[in-house]
Amino acid sequence: MNRGSNLIEVHVFRLVNSKMEFLILERSKNNIYPGLWQMVTGKIEDGEKAFETAVREIKEETDLNIEELWVVPKINTFYSENSDSIYHVPVFAVKVSSESKVKLSKEHCNYKWVNYEEAIDTFAWEEQKNALKILVDYYKNKKEYLDLLKITF
16 A cells, blocks of 8 residues: 655635635536535645645636635644555635635536535535534634734745
C-alpha cells in the first residue's frame, strides 16, 4: 500500500449580511464521482506548495479572487482502492467578496452558495463535514487562532 499527499481541499465562503455562505460545486458527468457536490479540490503539481495549489485551483475551477486564505487545522484522510493508497489531504479555507461571480471550469457543471447546514447535508464524506465544522468554529469563536493560521500569498 502507498501513502499519498498530492491532493488538497478548499472551502470557499463569503459573508452575506454577516452570515457565512459556502460555495459547493457539482462534478461534471465526465469526471470521477459525477454529480457529487463538493468543495474545490485539486492535485498538487511538481514544485508547488499545497497552499499554492489551493490558490491555483480556486482560480481554475471558479475564477474567484481570494480575499483571505487560511489553513484549516485538519488533515483529511481516505483510502483509494484504485491506487491502493492512503491519502492525507490538507484543508484550506478562503474568503471571497460577497459580490464575487463564479465562472466554472469543465470539471464542474453547477454551483450553489449555501448555508452551513445545507453544506453539511450535501457533502458525502464525514471528513469533509468535519473540516467545515472546524472552519466555522474557528471563524465564529476562535478568531485569534484563525489569525495564526492565515497565509499571506
